[in-house]
Amino acid sequence: MAVLWLDDVSADDVETVGGKAASLGELTDAGLPVPPGFVVTADTYRTFIEEAGIDEELFAAMDIDPEDSSELKAAEETAHDLILGTELPDSVRAEVLEAYRSVGADGEEAFVAVRSSATAEDLPDASFAGQQETFLNVTEERLLERVKECWASLFSQRAIYYRQRQGFPHDEVDIAVVVQRMVDAEKSGVMFTSHPSTGEARIIIEAAWGLGEAVVSGSVSPDNYVVDRDTAAVEEVTVADKKVMMEKDAETGETVEREVPAEDRERRVLSDEEIERLVELGERVEDHYGTPQDVEWAVYDGDIYMLQSRPITTISDATDDTADAAGGEAANGGTDTATAGDESADAGGDGDVLMQGLGSSPGIVSGNAKVVTKLDHLDQVVEGDIIVTEMTMPDMVPAMKRAVGIVTDEGGMTSHAAIVSRELGVPAVVGAGSATRELSDGQTITIDGDKGTIREGQPDESGDVEEYEPVEAVRPETPVKPMTATEVKVNVSIPEAAERAAATGADGVGLLRIEHMVLSLGETPERYIAEHGADAYVEEIVDGIRTVADEFYPRPVRARTLDAPTDEFSELEGGENEPTEHNPMLGWRGIRRSLDKPDVFQQELRAFARLYEMGYDNVELMFPLVNDAEDLQRAKERMHEAGIDPEERRWGVMVETPASALGIADLADCGIDFASFGTNDLTQYTLAVDRNNENVADRFDELHPAVLSLIADVIDTCRELGVDTSICGQAGSKPEMVDFLVEEGVTSISANIDAVRDVQHEVKRTEQKLVLDSVR
Ligand code: PEP
Numbered sequence: 001m002a003v004l005w006l007d008d009v010s011a012d013d014v015e016t017v018g019g020k021a022a023s024l025g026e027l028t029d030a031g032l033p034v035p036p037g038f039v040v041t042a043d044t045y046r047t048f049i050e051e052a053g054i055d056e057e058l059f060a061a062m063d064i065d066p067e068d069s070s071e072l073k074a075a076e077e078t079a080h081d082l083i084l085g086t087e088l089p090d091s092v093r094a095e096v097l098e099a100y101r102s103v104g105a106d107g108e109e110a111f112v113a114v115r116s117s118a119t120a121e122d123l124p125d126a127s128f129a130g131q132q133e134t135f136l137n138v139t140e141e142r143l144l145e146r147v148k149e150c151w152a153s154l155f156s157q158r159a160i161y162y163r164q165r166q167g168f169p170h171d172e173v174d175i176a177v178v179v180q181r182m183v184d185a186e187k188s189g190v191m192f193t194s195h196p197s198t199g200e201a202r203i204i205i206e207a208a209w210g211l212g213e214a215v216v217s218g219s220v221s222p223d224n225y226v227v228d229r230d231t232a233a234v235e236e237v238t239v240a241d242k243k244v245m246m247e248k249d250a251e252t253g254e255t256v257e258r259e260v261p262a263e264d265r266e267r268r269v270l271s272d273e274e275i276e277r278l279v280e281l282g283e284r285v286e287d288h289y290g291t292p293q294d295v296e297w298a299v300y301d302g303d304i305y306m307l308q309s310r311p312i313t314t315i316s317d318a319t320d321d322t323a324d325a326a327g328g329e330a331a332n333g334g335t336d337t338a339t340a341g342d343e344s345a346d347a348g349g350d351g352d353v354l355m356q357g358l359g360s361s362p363g364i365v366s367g368n369a370k371v372v373t374k375l376d377h378l379d380q381v382v383e384g385d386i387i388v389t390e391m392t393m394p395d396m397v398p399a400m401k402r403a404v405g406i407v408t409d410e411g412g413m414t415s416h417a418a419i420v421s422r423e424l425g426v427p428a429v430v431g432a433g434s435a436t437r438e439l440s441d442g443q444t445i446t447i448d449g450d451k452g453t454i455r456e457g458q459p460d461e462s463g464d465v466e467e468y469e470p471v472e473a474v475r476p477e478t479p480v481k482p483m484t485a486t487e488v489k490v491n492v493s494i495p496e497a498a499e500r501a502a503a504t505g506a507d508g509v510g511l512l513r514i515e516h517m518v519l520s521l522g523e524t525p526e527r528y529i530a531e532h533g534a535d536a537y538v539e540e541i542v543d544g545i546r547t548v549a550d551e552f553y554p555r556p557v558r559a560r561t562l563d564a565p566t567d568e569f570s571e572l573e574g575g576e577n578e579p580t581e582h583n584p585m586l587g588w589r590g591i592r593r594s595l596d597k598p599d600v601f602q603q604e605l606r607a608f609a610r611l612y613e614m615g616y617d618n619v620e621l622m623f624p625l626v627n628d629a630e631d632l633q634r635a636k637e638r639m640h641e642a643g644i645d646p647e648e649r650r651w652g653v654m655v656e657t658p659a660s661a662l663g664i665a666d667l668a669d670c671g672i673d674f675a676s677f678g679t680n681d682l683t684q685y686t687l688a689v690d691r692n693n694e695n696v697a698d699r700f701d702e703l704h705p706a707v708l709s710l711i712a713d714v715i716d717t718c719r720e721l722g723v724d725t726s727i728c729g730q731a732g733s734k735p736e737m738v739d740f741l742v743e744e745g746v747t748s749i750s751a752n753i754d755a756v757r758d759v760q761h762e763v764k765r766t767e768q769k770l771v772l773d774s775v776r
């Protein structure tokens with residue numbers, strides 16, 4: 001029998017039908033509304049390759065060097081050609097088509113979803129979303145071909161690569177395919193039947209217009225609803241700006257992305273009544289399995305359907321009721337999820353939203369606004385104040401440490417204020433526009449560093465807002481750091497954060513910026529050297545780097561030479577000699593300035609040489625804003641002059657400009673050990689979006705296909721040439737970027753301090769997924 005109906009499938013059939021189909025069978029069995037469908041069993045695939053006699057050739061073609069990308073590609077093509085080019089036996093064709101014909105309602109030709117169902121996927125502790133081939137809106141015409149394409153997806157380059165690396169035999173992997181009637185969803189989404197990180201009795205629902213693919217793939221920010229299961233109260237409603245939706249094209253039947261009509265973009269997707277029905281179904285699903293579930297659902301013609309259910313594997317064992325106080329979404333940027341004022345029963349101050357900026361360091365906090373317009377006002381900042389300033393400067397760090405929160409008029413998610421407040425663990429809202437003008441000194445405000453809101457007053461006693469605590473204090477403790485093949489490191493910009501950074505268990509520092517150490521001297525490097533001598537300058541840098549290198553020893557610390565723009569130097573003593581630039585971001589910074597100012601650059605390199613002499617062999621040297629091999633050859637000469645042998649030390653470059661990405665092979669030729677993506681700059685230079693300009697913050701998209709394409713090509717080339725790759729821009733803290741990089745084969749990921757733990761888990765999940773994908 002080539003097919004089994006979902007009605008006849010249960011959890012015991014996982015070997016023949018895979019996890020996805022077994023779970024759908026269970027749901028059907030429990031009387032939950034599941035669209036009808038059947039499974040082409042794993043045996044059918046196995047019999048197909050064996051009886052057609054293509055099995056030996058297929059598996060022999062997989063015996064390749066996985067590090068050679070041309071061999072990988074050839075193996076994938078061979079498998080695809082063999083499977084797609086071989087006719088299905090007549091009996092299988094007949095059986096599959098017959099089953100298909102009875103899936104449609106009233107004998108109509110049905111549109112079906114065709115999905116791979118892996119035998120190792122979806123098992124407890126290994127939950128993976130949407131990685132195998134899935135085809136939507138398939139009709140009879142292409143059904144058989146799509147089934148074979150699912151089979152062929154067992155031999156994607158990535159799957160072959162991981163099986164080869166793991167030494168897992170290619171012939172021990174099987175695959176089933178689910179064929180199920182499409183629900184032509186008007187709205188759809190996902191539902192967590194308990195809180196996905198703390199396990200609390202809260203149902204979280206995400207919802208968007210159209211087919212669920214948009215939510216699962218992350219291409220749209222969905223509405224978010226939080227329901228307390230004990231009281232059945234809808235506690236929180238966050239209505240997102242839903243720009244796009246996926247739907248079936250009425251003519252071609254293809255799934256297409258459409259713009260959401262203007263009137264629906266900011267309209268709430270789910271009514272209270274629909275939420276109630278979803279919650280009821282969610283409870284039944286969780287009861288059926290006895291563990292919290294991650295459910296995909298859809299609404300069609302007023303009816304709710306369950307499309308898939310998997311156990312939630314992210315809940316920590318040590319649950320903690322307060323764990324959500326600091327939130328985990330800070331890396332999202334916050335601007336495209338607008339909190340709907342009236343509908344929000346959201347925590348965070350009772351008062352009206354006074355203004356909205358970018359939530360750039362997580363946590364909700366109340367305090368007195370301290371409007372700082374001049375640096376000499378800083379000593380007036382007292383414990384418990386919220387600093388309100390145009391933009392922060394290195395001199396402000398001592399005051400930032402005293403403050404409970406930070407608000408700035410200017411700046412984006414990668415601005416100094418955003419970076420430093422995250423490292424200090426102080427909630428911050430940046431780019432709020434007119435905060436220094438509209439807030440008055442001493443006014444009580446509540447800021448939400450996740451959502452970017454600034455509210456009047458503070459929550460009353462009965463309010464459920466927790467005092468802010470650093471995120472690692474309120475997150476459930478994870479006793480053992482997950483072991484991952486991809487290293488997870490941490491970014492440090494202020495040596496004061498070294499201890500906090502090391503406590504994350506990160507595998508090293510992926511970026512130590514020295515700008516902060518230098519700018520906090522209060523004088524430009526030129527002035528400092530003139531006033532205090534070169535040795536004193538070297539000592540300052542040695543001290544700063546050493547604080548971090550000590551804390552992490554023997555884990556590697558990648559310190560970067562100076563990369564401050566002229567507008568930051570011009571604030572310092574001696575800054576009057578800085579040129580005035582129209583756009584300092586495109587100006588005299590990074591390696592350009594260093595090469596033009598060999599006297600200053602030399603002192604920085606001497607600091608590295610000194611650290612090596614002192615035995616800090618864990619220090620690595622990285623150059624910022626490199627464009628081409630000429631930049632690097634010149635930098636290498638300077639290394640030699642400072643007594644650093646590039647052959648003996650680990651050194652490398654930031655990939656921050658399209659030029660460096662496109663010319664990576666030439667940079668590799670210069671003998672670098674690593675290339676690290678500075679996505680803050682790579683994004684601004686690829687998209688022509690000033691990273692510090694809040695007017696275009698909504699266009700600053702590190703996941704833009706153009707940026708991802710540059711990154712993927714660099715990783716590919718570096719893997720061929722034996723150069724390590726890494727990310728140290730803010731995007732390394734975003735789960736979507738982490739998934740992408742791990743799948744592309746990046747060597748390490750460096751995240752913000754507060755994101756390290758989540759990134760460790762995300763990396764682990766993606767790696768497991770890749771391995772399991774390949775062993776099905
Ligand atoms: C980057 O550009 O992504 C980066 C990490 O460097 P910086 O933010 O210091 O420019």
Ligand code: MG
Pocket residue numbers: 624656678680681
């Ligand atoms: Mg940069």
